[in-house]
Amino acid sequence: MKALHFGAGNIGRGFIGKLLADAQVELTFADVSPALLDALNSRKGYDVHVVGEQATVEPVSNVSAVNSAGQDAINLIAQVDLVTTAVGPTVLEKIAGNVAKGLVLRHQQGNDSPLNIIACENMVRGTSQFKQHVFNALPEDEKVWVEAHVGFVDSAVDRIVPPAAAGTTDPLEVTVETFSEWIVDKTQFKGPLPDIKGMELTDNLMAFVERKLFTLNTGHAITAYLGQQAGHATIRDAILDPQVRAVVKGAMEESGAVLIKRYGFDADKHAAYIQKILSRFENPYLHDDVERVGRQPLRKLSAGDRLIKPLLGTEEYQLPHANLVVGIAAAMRYRSEQDPQAQELVALLSKLGPKATLAQISGLPIDGEVVAQAVSVYEKMH
Numbered sequence: 226m227k228a229l230h231f232g233a234g235n236i237g238r239g240f241i242g243k244l245l246a247d248a249q250v251e252l253t254f255a256d257v258s259p260a261l262l263d264a265l266n267s268r269k270g271y272d273v274h275v276v277g278e279q280a281t282v283e284p285v286s287n288v289s290a291v292n293s294a295g296q297d298a299i300n301l302i303a304q305v306d307l308v309t310t311a312v313g314p315t316v317l318e319k320i321a322g323n324v325a326k327g328l329v330l331r332h333q334q335g336n337d338s339p340l341n342i343i344a345c346e347n348m349v350r351g352t353s354q355f356k357q358h359v360f361n362a363l364p365e366d367e368k369v370w371v372e373a374h375v376g377f378v379d380s381a382v383d384r385i386v387p388p389a390a391a392g393t394t395d396p397l398e399v400t401v402e403t404f405s406e407w408i409v410d411k412t413q414f415k416g417p418l419p420d421i422k423g424m425e426l427t428d429n430l431m432a433f434v435e436r437k438l439f440t441l442n443t444g445h446a447i448t449a450y451l452g453q454q455a456g457h458a459t460i461r462d463a464i465l466d467p468q469v470r471a472v473v474k475g476a477m478e479e480s481g482a483v484l485i486k487r488y489g490f491d492a493d494k495h496a497a498y499i500q501k502i503l504s505r506f507e508n509p510y511l512h513d514d515v516e517r518v519g520r521q522p523l524r525k526l527s528a529g530d531r532l533i534k535p536l537l538g539t540e541e542y543q544l545p546h547a548n549l550v551v552g553i554a555a556a557m558r559y560r561s562e563q564d565p566q567a568q569e570l571v572a573l574l575s576k577l578g579p580k581a582t583l584a585q586i587s588g589l590p591i592d593g594e595v596v597a598q599a600v601s602v603y604e605k606m607h
């Protein structure tokens with residue numbers, strides 16, 4: 226099997242690319258970073274540092290890389306069996322044009338073998354959203370062929386992979402936690418289902434996507450935002466702060482109560498899932514900055530994402546949400562010099578004030594109770 230993976234970053238190298246290479250898939254990365262492309266092409270591999278109770282170094286070999294914006298990537302889309310992405314939600318639209326060109330070429334070359342595309346991003350049904358971008362870029366008369374031959378397969382991806390430690394000069398350096406979970410929607414594949422170790426197939430993807438995004442990512446984001454407020458630099462330091470931990474755990478439980486109602490999860494197993502996540506946040510072997518985990522606060526405060534969507538669920542089922550509201554207020558206080566969305570948030574707050582800013586970003590009603598509660602917490606937070 227041949228695969229093209231967009232995004233040779235942390236998840237690309239440390240999780241999805243590694244898993245494909247381990248399964249003997251002939252793997253090419255597509256990226257835009259010259260440093261990554263050069264290093265991958267000259268060394269053809271890299272080491273993955275898996276850290277936990279027992280640290281291991283797992284080599285990845287026989288990989289190569291192409292520029293995702295160039296003709297090589299288009300040519301590969303015409304040939305491979307699998308395309309995966311881990312580029313970040315905002316980049317999917319940017320790569321859609323070249324993916325569409327590759328699909329047109331594939332058709333022109335008479336390659337009717339099934340191709341499956343899987344976006345591995347922190348998004349609800351990210352591949353379906355990517356499909357829309359690809360279809361927007363496709364000529365009208367190619368759409369029927371693409372529908373018939375290309376599977377757009379949604380997935381949930383879970384492994385904490387922070388950027389390489391400060392001071393590392395190797396662009397391929399990557400350190401990952403032991404835990405990993407990649408769950409894909411088996412109902413969306415074209416052709417035979419792949420048999421790749423570490424890729425789990427399900428016909429109930431939404432339950433897994435929401436369980437992951439609205440537990441791990443909800444808790445992680447609130448740890449980051451409250452941690453930054455309390456002056457902690459890392460997720461570990463933040464989650465070991467009892468005041469932060471109480472809110473994070475409370476918010477995951479509030480979100481969990483919605484998931485239990487919606488998907489019928491077993492309450493005890495869900496409580497154990499939350500405990501496991503808290504211990505992953507504490508991982509002493511990972512250095513994960515609160516600034517990274519809180520990145521792109523406008524995305525994280527949007528209606529379908531990890532803070533607002535669980536809160537809307539609590540309203541739907543009339544469940545408590547005091548801790549989620551504290552997390553939302555803390556997100557409004559997130560600051561980062563590196564992050565354009567953090568700058569935009571500051572600009573919005575100073576132009577519109579907190580109430581209108583939150584309503585605009587989240588889609589929550591400006592005169593509703595939740596906005597009033599969040600703004601009241603926000604104002605007490607400095």
Ligand SMILES: NC(=O)C1=CN([C@@H]2O[C@H](COP(=O)(O)OP(=O)(O)OC[C@H]3O[C@@H](n4cnc5c(N)ncnc54)[C@H](O)[C@@H]3O)[C@@H](O)[C@H]2O)C=CC1
Binds near residue numbers: 256
């Ligand atoms: N790091 C983590 O622990 C996890 C990340 N994710 C998700 O995986 C995705 C990627 O995250 P990370 O790997 O952490 O980010 P990252 O920033 O380490 O990697 C993104 C990669 O995409 C590349 N890129 C940017 N523009 C591109 C383009 N036009 N074409 C091709 N490549 C391009 C970048 O050069 C970079 O190598 C995100 O959606 C994230 O939410 C999901 C689970 C875990």
Ligand SMILES: O=P(O)(O)OC[C@H]1O[C@](O)(CO)[C@@H](O)[C@@H]1O
Binds near residue numbers: 347384441518519
């Ligand atoms: O990658 P995002 O969506 O910006 O959010 C960061 C989060 O994603 C992860 O990278 C993994 O799911 C976490 O480390 C963190 O919750």
